[in-house]
Amino acid sequence: MLDVISAKPRGGLEALGEKMRKMVATATVAGAVFASVLAGAGTASAAQVNKRCEPSPSRSCSMASGFFSGGTIYVDIDAWLSPGAPGTYFTWTLGSCSGGAYASDPGKTWVCTLPASYYTLTATASFNAPVWELGLRW
DSSP: OOOOTTTHHHHHHHHHHHHHHHHHHHHHHEEEEEHHHHHHHHTOOEEEEEEEOOTTTTTTEEEEEEEEEEEEEEEEEEEEOOOOOOOEEEEEEETEEEEETTTTSSSEEEEEEEEEEEEEEEESSSSOOOOOEEEEEE
């Protein structure tokens, strides 16, 4: 019951009110920490790896994926030649997944489903070494 003049709880209720305030504050902090852990849980498994390679005599570019936990992985490749160079076709492999395109094509994304493992993405041009931009996302 409240004292009408001072608007303070009477007697033992004041101590109970202080305990409740501390409990609510503790629960609020714990809830905020838990929510931040949950929010980070969805992004912890996402990864993106990128690499750029300049033209080389091998006409290829490779990059390691790091550990991939399995499922869907996106392969991004953009390759281009210096102005006036004849067109070239390239192929790429990532585990059991592979594809190809012309270096003159716009950058492309391929979708693969692979088991958990460490992978190496390798792209190789048939002739004329392009500039490569490789990317993996999951």
